[in-house]
Each structure stands twice: as structure tokens, then as C-alpha cells.
Amino acid sequence: MNTFATLPASERQLYFQQYQGTQGIDTTIVEKDFWVCWLLGILFRTEPLSQNCVFKGGTSLSKVYNAIHRFSEDIDLSVDPGFLGCEESVLEDAELSNTKRNRLSEALQKACADAVESQLQPLLETEISNILGEVEGNEPWLSYELDGGTNSPVLLFHYPSDRKAKEGSYIPPWVKLEFGSLTDQRPTGSCEVTAMIDELAPGHFADSKAQVVALEIERTFWEKATILHAEHHRPNLRNRDRFSRHYADFAALWDNPVRQKAIQSDELLNRVVQHKSRFFRSSWANYDTAKRGTFKLLPKPEAIENLKKDYKAMEQMFFRTPSPFEEILDTLREAEKTLNE
Template sequence: MMNILDFYSTAQKRDELKRILEVAAQNHPDGLPDFFFEKDLWVTEILRLLYDENFLGEYAVAFKGGTALSKCWGIIDRFSEDIDLSIHWADLAEVDDESVAWEQSTKSRSQRDKFRSQQSQRLTEWSSQLVEKLNQRFESYNIEGLGAELVVDSHGEEVNIYFPKVAEGEGVYHLEHVLLEFGGRNRGLPTKEHEIKCYMADVEALGALNFPHATVQAYEPSYILWEKLTALHQFSTMDKEPDTYRLARHWYDVDRILQKGMVDFQNTKQAMIDVVEMKKQRWAEKGVDYEAALRGEIKLIPSAERLSGIASDHEAAVDGRMFYIHRQPDSFEKIINRIYLAQGKINKDIMAWARDSFR
């Protein structure tokens, strides 16, 4: 079987690849465009290098975000083009006693600032070494234009992977490269192992080709849920107006997680406690009280004025073909109405947890 990535080797082969991508677009049941299939090839291949070829090293690193929701659980029907990875903070800091290190790094604002600065330096060094290793590995592919680059001034948090595109993307919503986003102040645990594959592998007409596949460590679902819920709480209550570009997806994702029953909410109490404490200590934001969640006062819907801008972003995402052609999302109004109802139920359940703890 011929490896799909071998079609990048010559101009003639790239023409063949273009036709293969068109066949995939014509035959995939979800109506995915050719440029998405091409990018997904590289998303999956990069994940294979990171996990299967152990480019991440010995650190615990959790695969999360929208790409994990789509590739590991099939929860969302939108194009998530980046690879969101969280390095376990204690591994990156190379501490001997995690609990002691946590207490030391969170006991005062000055200690929190010191920790943040040190982790930023560590992450920059680690990401720089990763870029070097990736580029050395890419040389063996013999594909002109394939390379990794650390984003300047990203403090090690962003790495771009460039590849010679055969299919042309559409609109401002589609990045023309693969973006790796790393976090060094959060958890990289707990995780669950998942087998992932390329979307093109589902097209029967392409069964004679070999596609990338990977075994990843995905963030535990209850932690994904609470990171998403606390993100909505942050965007809804922060004093500073959030940048609404690419923001509406967070409400869509939460709605899908809850609608699909990705996790039993009654089993998420510990994740709630852990995520709230992490957000409070490492991502403090003016106007945001993360501990409101622990009191059954989480707010998932912002003011009408703020919500209007987010709704416009949702429409822009739809117009930009960020959702699967045959699985278009509900209107933003319907999504918000469901989340409003979910907010009441979530807060009611949390208050019941609090009452039970005092019995």
C-alpha cells in the first residue's frame, strides 16, 4: 500500500494527490472539503510523531481542545485545525514533590509571578528543542516546504508546522498551516489512551492507500468539560471585553458535550474542584470569580451586548465553512437557550453536592 504522504514527492505526484483529495471530498459522508482532508493528514501525522515516535519525551502531555473532541470522541462537527497540548506543569518544572511545589508556587502573588516566568523560560527551551527535532525528522520525508517554526514572542506556547499545500483553503477562518499550542502551567493528567485516524481513511474508494494514524493520550473528559465551563464563565464575567474572533466555538463545544452525554456530570465533582483551583491560581482574570462555580453560581451566558458580538462570530464561522457541510450547527440562539437551561441544572447539582458534604 502506498503511503499518502509519498504523493508530495514530485509535481506529478502532487497532481495525483489533488485528485485523491477531490475523490475524498466527493465521497465522504459528512461532506468535508478537500483542503480539510489535506490538513487533517498533517494533523494526524504530527500527532503520530509526538506520541508514537515519542517526540514529547518523558513528560505527561494531554491532547485536548476541539481537535481532541472531534478526533477522539466525535463530539463536534466543526473543523478544529490546531493541536492543543498541555504539558503537566510539575514535569516541565522537574520538581521532586508536586504538592510542595504547588504550595510554594501559589502562596503569594510574587511566587505565582516567579513560577510563571520560570515556566515560560522552560517551555521556550523545550519547544525550541522540539522544533529542532521535528525539522531533523522532516528531512527524511524529502518534502520541500515541510518544516516547523517556533512562533516569535509566543513564550514557547506556539509552533507552526508548514507543509506544501495542494488544496486551497477558504476564508479567514482556515489557517494555512498546523498550529501546535502548548501549555506549561496546567495539568497534563489525567488522560485516556485513544486511537485516532485520518478522516480520509473512512472513504472506501481510497482503501488502497495507507494513511497516518496515532495513539494519543487525551485529557480525561470530565476535566475537558470543566475547563470549557470555566472558560465560558470567564468570558461571561471578565471586566475586559474578550476578543470575539473564534470565540463562539466554545459555546458550541459545550453544547455538544452536554447534548452528546460525553461525560456523566454527577461524576465530575473532583474535576470541578481541581480545575477551579488551577484557574484561580494560574489564570486569574479581573472580574472573574472562579470559585463561584463551587457555590453553584457559575455563569455561562454573558450580557446581551457581549453576547451579540459572539453571535456574530458564530455566523462568521458558519459562513467561513468551519462546520461539516452535512452537519450544520443550530442557530446560536438555540445553542444559547440550551446552555441557559444547562446552567440552571449545573448550578442546582453543585448546590446539592455542597449540601451533601455538610451532612
């Protein structure tokens, strides 16, 4: 039963305002948080999505593990290659040439995009419409596009809101679902996510909770670490909008108890490095040095000023006063030293 999603918009807004009054979190965030959780519920109870997708990335750190204290608004999903007609063992074959692996990866990326557009979008559109009804003007709830940076297939869920999209708004009124198909998306676990508004009336709204399959946090720890390592070696310095969050997220993970388990697992680190070396190869990322003794977590000095500006722009996303960026750099400095001892 979807008791909250089908309330009149004006009544939903009262709950969002009440939560803002008690917790000091902007209604824009409280509203979008509900629709993120609601959509995750749809995704992970709808076949074949529920059996073939893994929830990962920053939003999993926030909603599943409560490891970061900022609002993360996108849903990052990994689709099982087997669902797309490609056996994982073929892609992971160590004897496969780079040319052959690149060809297979490109075919897999296209198969993922085709599946999202032709199968998953219509399926989700039907599930959403069955609950929320039709959009006024017969527009779809979901729109499809390819991400300009990653070329990954994306669905945008334009959730029902009285708020209109504003040019340049940091928190747009849609939820972005980004799909990719990657091998070795393990370990995973079955976890619960809960919308903020559930705190106002615990258990009252059946659709404020969702069960998901998520990438385990220690894997994400090393995924984030290798993102920073590769970024340190990027040869052409350029402004990276919304990238400072990766530094903030890793600093939060370093201060989280997960650190103790993650840094003891060289096997997991090696798997992440091997995976990225095979499927995200570049001439500059230096994944072969993402290991004890040569890890790089700190940004280049010349990148820091732009990262500070980017971090400042995302202030409204934090649930508490964010640490100064200098403190994040101090944490990264400590982490880099520890990993390289």
C-alpha cells in the same frame, strides 16, 4: 510506513476531491485534517515528546472523542513540568505564596518556550524531513513564534500543499502546535485518531491513524465550563475572534453522554477551579463562584451580537448544518439552570 504523506501532491488531491464528493466536506478541510492526524502521529511516537505531552482542547474533542461536529485545526499540547526541570508538587504546594507561584510559573513558561525552540523544533524538523524530504528553497517545515494572545510558544507546520496562503483565509495551510506547561493535566487516556481519508480505503494508509495521549473528555467538559464562566465576568467587552466555538463546544458537550459522568464529579470541577485560581488568576474571573448555585455559562447580553457574527464566520468548519446560535444559547441556559439547582 507513511504511504499517504509521500504520495505525489496531485494524487493526494484526488483523494481529497473524492472525499468531498462523497461527504460534501471541502477539500481544504479534508487536506488539513490529514496533516493534523499525521503530525499527531509524529509527535506521539517521537521521544521525549511521546512521554511528556498531553493532547487537549477542541481538536481532541473532535478527533479523539467525536464530541463536536466541526473541524478543529490546532494541536494544543501540555508539556510535563518535570521535563522542563520543575517538579509539579512544588508548583501545587498550597502553602506557596502568590508571588512565589507567579515567579515559578513565569520561569516555567520561559523554560517551555526555550525547550520548544531549542529542542523540540529541531527534533520535529528532522523527523518531518526524514519522511517528506527537504522543502524547496531550503525553507524549514516548521516556524517558531510566540502567540500574541497567550505568549505561549507555537510551531507552525507548513504542510505540503498546492494551496497558497491567502490574506485573511479562515483555514490557513499550516497546522498550529501550541505548547504550554501546566500541572494537574489529568485524567488522561491512550486514544486513536483517524484522518477522514481513511474512510475511503479503511486501513490502506498506514499514516492515516495515530495513537495519542489525550486529556479525558470529562476534564475538558469542566475546562470549557470555566472558560465560559470567566468570560461572563470579563469587565471590558471586546470582540473575541474565534471565541464563539467555546460556546458551541460546551453546548455539544452538554448534549453528549459525557455530561452525566462529568456533572457527578464535583471533585474534578473543584480541581479545575483550584488550578485556574492558582495559575490563571485575575481580579475579574470570579473562579470562586464557578460552583453549584453561582455558575455562569451564558454570555453577557451585549456580547451576543458579536458572538453571532463570529459564529457565522466559522460556518464552513461544521460537518453538518450548524445549530442556530439561539439554540446554543438555549442549551447553555438549560445547563446553567441544571448546574445551579
